[in-house]
Amino acid sequence: MQSQPQAKYLKDYQAPSHTVTNLELTVELDPTDTKVVSKALYSAAQSVSELCLDGVELNLISVKVNGQLFKDFVQTETSLTLKNLPNEFTLEIENTISPSTNTSLEGLYLSEGAYCTQCEAEGFRKITYFLDRPDVLTDYLVTIIADKDIPYLLSNGNKIEEGNWPDGRRFTKWQDPHKKPSYLFALVAGDFDVLRDTFVTRSGREVALEIFVDKGNLDKTPHAMASLKNAMKWDEERFDLEYDLDIYMIVAVDFFNMGAMENKGLNVFNSACVLANQQTATDRDYHTIESIVGHEYFHNWTGNRVTCRDWFQLSLKEGLTVFRDQEFSSDLGSRALNRIDAVMAMKTHQFAEDSGPMAHPIRPEKVIEMNNFYTVTVYNKGAEVIRMMHTLLGEANFQKGMKLYFERHDGQAVTCDDFVAAMGDASGKCLEQFKLWYRQFGTPTVQVETSYNVEQQTFTLKLNQIHAENDPVSEPLHIPFAIELLDTAGNTIPLISNGKDFDAVIELKEISAEFTFENILSKPTPVLLENFSAPCVVSYDYESEELIHILRHASSDFTRWEAAQRAFTMEIQHAVNTLSGSNPVSISDTLIKALKSIIAEENTDKALISELIKLPNFDTVSAEFSPVPVTELVDIYKQFELQIATQLQSELTAVYKSCLESGEISASAVAARSLKATALYYLALLENDEVTDWLLANSQQDNMTLKLAALKAVKNADHEVSEQLISQFDAQWRHDPLVMDKWFALQATTDNDSAIDLIKSLYDHPCFDKSNPNRVRALVGQFARSNPAQFHRIDGKGYELLADLLIELNAINPQNASRMVTPFMSWKRYDPTRQQLIKSQLERIASVDNLSDDLYEKVDKALNV
Ligand code: B3K
Numbered sequence: 016m017q018s019q020p021q022a023k024y025l026k027d028y029q030a031p032s033h034t035v036t037n038l039e040l041t042v043e044l045d046p047t048d049t050k051v052v053s054k055a056l057y058s059a060a061q062s063v064s065e066l067c068l069d070g071v072e073l074n075l076i077s078v079k080v081n082g083q084l085f086k087d088f089v090q091t092e093t094s095l096t097l098k099n100l101p102n103e104f105t106l107e108i109e110n111t112i113s114p115s116t117n118t119s120l121e122g123l124y125l126s127e128g129a130y131c132t133q134c135e136a137e138g139f140r141k142i143t144y145f146l147d148r149p150d151v152l153t154d155y156l157v158t159i160i161a162d163k164d165i166p167y168l169l170s171n172g173n174k175i176e177e178g179n180w181p182d183g184r185r186f187t188k189w190q191d192p193h194k195k196p197s198y199l200f201a202l203v204a205g206d207f208d209v210l211r212d213t214f215v216t217r218s219g220r221e222v223a224l225e226i227f228v229d230k231g232n233l234d235k236t237p238h239a240m241a242s243l244k245n246a247m248k249w250d251e252e253r254f255d256l257e258y259d260l261d262i263y264m265i266v267a268v269d270f271f272n273m274g275a276m277e278n279k280g281l282n283v284f285n286s287a288c289v290l291a292n293q294q295t296a297t298d299r300d301y302h303t304i305e306s307i308v309g310h311e312y313f314h315n316w317t318g319n320r321v322t323c324r325d326w327f328q329l330s331l332k333e334g335l336t337v338f339r340d341q342e343f344s345s346d347l348g349s350r351a352l353n354r355i356d357a358v359m360a361m362k363t364h365q366f367a368e369d370s371g372p373m374a375h376p377i378r379p380e381k382v383i384e385m386n387n388f389y390t391v392t393v394y395n396k397g398a399e400v401i402r403m404m405h406t407l408l409g410e411a412n413f414q415k416g417m418k419l420y421f422e423r424h425d426g427q428a429v430t431c432d433d434f435v436a437a438m439g440d441a442s443g444k445c446l447e448q449f450k451l452w453y454r455q456f457g458t459p460t461v462q463v464e465t466s467y468n469v470e471q472q473t474f475t476l477k478l479n480q481i482h483a484e485n486d487p488v489s490e491p492l493h494i495p496f497a498i499e500l501l502d503t504a505g506n507t508i509p510l511i512s513n514g515k516d517f518d519a520v521i522e523l524k525e526i527s528a529e530f531t532f533e534n535i536l537s538k539p540t541p542v543l544l545e546n547f548s549a550p551c552v553v554s555y556d557y558e559s560e561e562l563i564h565i566l567r568h569a570s571s572d573f574t575r576w577e578a579a580q581r582a583f584t585m586e587i588q589h590a591v592n593t594l595s596g597s598n599p600v601s602i603s604d605t606l607i608k609a610l611k612s613i614i615a616e617e618n619t620d621k622a623l624i625s626e627l628i629k630l631p632n633f634d635t636v637s638a639e640f641s642p643v644p645v646t647e648l649v650d651i652y653k654q655f656e657l658q659i660a661t662q663l664q665s666e667l668t669a670v671y672k673s674c675l676e677s678g679e680i681s682a683s684a685v686a687a688r689s690l691k692a693t694a695l696y697y698l699a700l701l702e703n704d705e706v707t708d709w710l711l712a713n714s715q716q717d718n719m720t721l722k723l724a725a726l727k728a729v730k731n732a733d734h735e736v737s738e739q740l741i742s743q744f745d746a747q748w749r750h751d752p753l754v755m756d757k758w759f760a761l762q763a764t765t766d767n768d769s770a771i772d773l774i775k776s777l778y779d780h781p782c783f784d785k786s787n788p789n790r791v792r793a794l795v796g797q798f799a800r801s802n803p804a805q806f807h808r809i810d811g812k813g814y815e816l817l818a819d820l821l822i823e824l825n826a827i828n829p830q831n832a833s834r835m836v837t838p839f840m841s842w843k844r845y846d847p848t849r850q851q852l853i854k855s856q857l858e859r860i861a862s863v864d865n866l867s868d869d870l871y872e873k874v875d876k877a878l879n880v
């Protein structure tokens with residue numbers, strides 16, 4: 016019988032038993048028999064004579080203590096415990112590993128012939144025995160030895176020596192001047208093309224910048240390089256932070272579990288997050304690359320210079336770094352559109368996680384497999400928590416807090432409390448109550464009631480915070496609740512309370528509180544939780560006219576978007592309630608009228624218009640229902656899209672024609688393409704020769720944004736040219752699997768009963784590879800996320816397809832399997848038939864032999880809520 020995986024608890028944290036200095040790591044690379052020798056000085060923190068090292072899937076050759084062969088140890092599958100040790104000693108361990116059979120993409124593995132590593136969170140233990148925890152900071156001297164024909168042998172820090180090894184192989188030696196935890200160690204060896212550049216820091220130091228990519232991909236690297244230089248400059252200007260090494264390297268690999276990894280001085284990236292040119296990447300890809308390159312760079316201070324004491328504190332570095340990358344993108348591009356993206360991620364993914372069996376605080380308290388906690392909660396809600404502090408403190412005080420944080424903790428491994436303390440101390444603002452955000456989970460609701468007093472010309476808001484049923488925190492949270500009041504002309508009314516000017520941010524600290532504003536000449540329209548100032552749900556009975564008023568008149572673009580989303584959602588809710596038989600449902604005339612005038616707005620960012628006229632995504636809308644009426648929603652979305660296309664045909668056609676751009680990547684061209692794509696998406700639903708010509712013309716463009724827009728539109732509309740364009744794309748891009756991911760994702764949205772067979776047949780496509788996470792996510796991930804009609808088929812075949820794949824992936828790559836199980840986690844939100852179908856698939860997974868900790872933790876939680 017399998018032993019049950021054991022959970023670890025934050026409350027059990029203990030400081031490490033030893034410190035480690037002067038780690039010398041020698042790695043002799045070989046696909047199946049890599050030899051690793053690690054030598055270091057260990058000093059016991061208190062007088063303990065035992066040392067328990069982490070190590071997984073290692074073949075131990077020898078242990079030496081102070082140069083002498085040492086046998087007094089106990090080995091398990093995950094550890095090596097040495098006994099009867101002196102207080103201080105050198106430890107030399109030799110072991111071997113097999114990178115070529117490592118398909119977990121954790122530890123040292125091969126990606127298309129190149130050696131690379133992934134050590135966060137606990138992958139270093141798959142390379143050698145070590146105290147593999149983030150609070151053990153060590154200096155590294157790394158020697159890499161490999162065959163002569165591998166030109167690049169890279170590790171962290173500076174290359175201090177290279178040459179020929181006595182037996183004819185080559186070696187390089189790297190020294191990292193900064194102490195680091197093992198999760199930031201990296202090694203890469205392979206043959207690459209390299210883009211080189213330099214950056215001069217504001218103190219005048221020249222930093223060498225190098226981007227390594229597979230041969231032939233050099234023309235797809237300039238955007239990542241430009242993004243890196245922008246990030247370096249931005250961090251100096253906005254956060255006063257300068258880079259601290261002489262070299263910064265990025266390596267792009269095809270086999271990678273996440274987007275990228277911030278290893279000190281040597282980032283390893285998923286090639287999807289580096290490679291881009293106009294032919295192969297969409298405008299969205301360009302944006303993602305900029306933000307991820309920035310994110311990894313920003314970790315150099317928030318994560319690497321100051322790191323986490325333990326993995327429960329992951330949000331210390333991730334929440335903060337996501338906040339920083341969001342600010343970077345917002346300062347460089349459109350703040351409103353970036354906010355829309357961030358809030359959409361929260362409402363679509365984080366709220367769902369928070370209401371399901373994997374709900375956890377941004378600082379989790381109990382973990383079985385750490386890799387399961389690189390979540391939208393830790394990352395995105397973590398960033399919202401940092402953003403709330405920014406809102407409460409203001410930019411100047413927030414930056415004072417950052418300064419103090421670095422003054423106090425540079426070179427240390429610390430906790431989220433340390434961060435909040437620095438913010439509180441630097442600003443003088445009490446954040447004691449605010450800290451509850453680190454412990455609570457389940458999305459809080461702020462219930463709002465309003466009343467207008469005509470005689471006194473006052474407007475009163477009554478706020479009431481309600482915690483989710485599963486929330487461990489019952490005391491009130493400190494919620495920055497931003498508001499705006501609009502007058503009948505849509506102007507912002509200045510807020511006055513108790514005779515004084517009132518800042519737009521209400522600090523709600525009680526369970527319920529009332530706020531009255533004076534001098535309000537007529538009944539205002541309230542904008543609530545403006546700019547999503549806290550990660551909460553607002554419950555307020557908006558009249559649809561109020562939403563349309565906000566949508567048409569609010570000065571904040573983000574606010575307009577939120578109003579549009581709410582207005583659409585209300586219409587969908589209404590349609591679900593009235594849907595019966597084959598009776599058509601429709602969007603109200605007032606909303607249609609508002610959409611018409613929005614499309615025609617001349618001074619509005621085209622990219623914003625594009626977002627304003629889109630229906631909210633399926634997952635966000637689903638959250639409003641219990642159980643989710645899958646079939647009805649699919650039907651309503653189709654009817655609504657067709658209605659928008661029909662009733663807005665002339666506006667959409669006009670706007671399509673007016674969106675001129677010539678393939679460049681300026682903000683205005685990107686915006687024009689975005690609106691063009693949305694117009695095309697709707698128009699493709701109508702039978703119209705002119706539109707067919709546009710679709711065909713766009714599909715032939717040398718610009719991936721336009722090409723893909725045409726393909727998405729024809730696929731969604733099941734247009735007569737759909738098949739033709741789909742096979743043309745396949746023929747054109749078969750040589751480039753990264754581009755083919757877009758094609759796999761499109762195929763996954765096939766909205767008819769052939770979808771399951773089609774997906775299964777694509778497993779045999781020459782570009783498809785189940786061991787490549789990008790491919791699997793593009794095809795099956797997209798199917799489960801974006802094809803509700805087929806994934807939730809009432810015969811259960813969609814669920815079976817996903818479960819079959821998860822069972823296979825369990826043996827290949829548990830981390831990827833575990834990521835892919837997400838659509839099953841919310842099974843309780845569906846009707847009894849679907850619940851039963853998903854449950855039986857979860858049970859099938861639970862009964863698999865050698866179920867990984869990754870899947871076990873999630874499936875067990877899903878089944879036992
Ligand atoms: N820190 C890495 C993520 C590591 C995930 C380990 N399963 C990327 C990032 O957040 O920057």
Ligand code: ZN
Binds near residue numbers: 310314332333336
């Ligand atoms: Zn990160």
